[in-house]
Amino acid sequence: MHKENTGDAPSAPTPRVRHHRKRNTDVVAGAGKPNGSHLLVNDSSKYKSFLIRAYSTVWMIGGFALIVYLGHLYITAMVVVLQIFMARELFNLLRKTHEDKQLPGFRLLNWHFFFTAMLFVYGRILSQRLVNTVTPDKVLYRLVTSLIKYHMAICYSLYISGFVWFILTLKKKMYKYQFSQYAWTHMILIVVFTQSSFTVANIFEGIFWFLLPASLIVINDIFAYICGFFFGRTPLIKLSPKKTWEGFIGASITTMISAFLLANIMGRFLWLTCPREDLSTGWLQCDPGPLFKQETHALPGWISNWFASGFKRAFKVKDFGDSIPGHGGITDRMDCQMVMAVFAYIYHQSFVVPQSLSVDKLLDQIITNLTLEEQQALFTKLGQVLQEKVIGS
Numbered sequence: 001m002h003k004e005n006t007g008d009a010p011s012a013p014t015p016r017v018r019h020h021r022k023r024n025t026d027v028v029a030g031a032g033k034p035n036g037s038h039l040l041v042n043d044s045s046k047y048k049s050f051l052i053r054a055y056s057t058v059w060m061i062g063g064f065a066l067i068v069y070l071g072h073l074y075i076t077a078m079v080v081v082l083q084i085f086m087a088r089e090l091f092n093l094l095r096k097t098h099e100d101k102q103l104p105g106f107r108l109l110n111w112h113f114f115f116t117a118m119l120f121v122y123g124r125i126l127s128q129r130l131v132n133t134v135t136p137d138k139v140l141y142r143l144v145t146s147l148i149k150y151h152m153a154i155c156y157s158l159y160i161s162g163f164v165w166f167i168l169t170l171k172k173k174m175y176k177y178q179f180s181q182y183a184w185t186h187m188i189l190i191v192v193f194t195q196s197s198f199t200v201a202n203i204f205e206g207i208f209w210f211l212l213p214a215s216l217i218v219i220n221d222i223f224a225y226i227c228g229f230f231f232g233r234t235p236l237i238k239l240s241p242k243k244t245w246e247g248f249i250g251a252s253i254t255t256m257i258s259a260f261l262l263a264n265i266m267g268r269f270l271w272l273t274c275p276r277e278d279l280s281t282g283w284l285q286c287d288p289g290p291l292f293k294q295e296t297h298a299l300p301g302w303i304s305n306w307f308a309s310g311f312k313r314a315f316k317v318k319d320f321g322d323s324i325p326g327h328g329g330i331t332d333r334m335d336c337q338m339v340m341a342v343f344a345y346i347y348h349q350s351f352v353v354p355q356s357l358s359v360d361k362l363l364d365q366i367i368t369n370l371t372l373e374e375q376q377a378l379f380t381k382l383g384q385v386l387q388e389k390v391i392g393s
Contacts, residue, residue: 050229057222068211072276075203075210080118083192087114090188099177106169106178110185112162117189120155121197127151128364129204132278135367148368195338198345208272208292209348212262213340219258221336224251267292277360291352 067074091110100106127148134140147154170178202209227250228243236243266272273292274284366375 053225068207071271071281072203072207073279073281075207076200079196079199079203083118083196084114087188087192090191091185094181094184096177099174102174103169103171103178106181109162109165109169110181112165113159113185113189114192116155116158116162117193119158120152121193122200123148123151123155125197125200125204126279128368129276129278131368132364133280145368195342199338199341202341202344202348204276205348205353206273206275208266209344210341211272212259212266213344214337215262216255216259217336217340220251220255223254224248227251227254264294 067078091107095107130144131141131148134144166178166182199210202213224243224247226247228247231246231250232242232244234245235241236245236248267288270284270286270288273288274286276284366378370378
């Protein structure tokens with residue numbers, strides 16, 4: 001009996017060990033294959049994917065162009081909708097169905113914090129433009145100015161009410177999940193509003209400051225895809241196996257060229273360059289300023305001759321001055337859009353906006369922050385100062 005058991009014992013695990021080793025061998029062999037098999041240029045179904053992407057691009061171009069044509073308020077509404085969908089996806093990222101069933105109304109608390117943050121951010125950005133819109137109506141003007149005066153207190157009260165709501169919903173054995181969700185909610189608010197609020201600020205400084213950065217991101221994505229589709233051979237990073245150096249270089253060159261062309265084209269339209277000082281939807285007329293006026297800069301003779309002829313042969317620059325590039329589209333990569341929006345805002349505030357306060361800005365501050373009596377006192381005092389200067393001169 002002992003011999004039989006001894007003889008049978010080694011025979012049972014043998015096939016399992018061999019089978020396990022066989023699986024490991026297969027994995028190693030598969031891992032040793034060249035990365036080129038994952039590249040888009042070698043994808044057998046790439047043309048089907050290309051058609052789907054092209055179809056999506058066409059309807060996104062049409063929808064985006066229509067929204068831009070409608071103006072600042074509609075573009076802002078589009079940004080708000082995108083923020084809501086982004087927040088919804090992020091809220092669901094760490095959501096656990098079993099725990100949520102034990103916490104009725106817990107998801108509603110997330111949206112309470114979200115819309116409180118939205119009220120705070122957009123209230124600060126659009127408050128002065130709202131005042132400018134309702135100024136002709138005395139009743140609305142008083143109501144709006146009162147709300148703006150207590151805007152921060154209102155937002156703080158809403159946040160505290162949400163915090164109290166959170167404390168009252170705490171349940172034993174659920175503390176860890178609830179506090180992790182509370183922290184995650186605040187991280188979402190930072191990601192969504194800290195960056196995308198710059199987008200709205202750019203829109204009202206002039207659609208140009210929103211449209212140009214957004215268009216360059218789209219162009220970069222499209223031409224990275226196209227160059228990788230037809231020429232991609234060298235993998236770029238392991239994180240994204242279908243991205244290639246050819247796509248990266250082609251997209252970089254195309255984006256830099258497009259930046260000059262699109263800036264030249266968009267800068268000709270007042271509808272895109274004029275800032276919006278209120279929340280109306282009418283067409284804009286303004287002095288675009290020297291920033292949007294073309295200037296000619298002469299290059300040294302040998303550089304000018306070499307550069308101009310080479311550029312014309314390669315890109316047919318004569319045609320660029322009279323036509324708008326036909327490629328475009330809005331993708332769902334809002335992370336790049338938000339980073340670009342922050343850069344555009346910082347660039348605009350640092351290098352474009354005058355650092356000194358203008359007369360219009362001072363008047364806006366006076367109208368918003370001073371009562372009627374204080375404004376009259378300021379007017380009287382300013383008259384006295386000016387009169388003294390006239391007499392003294």
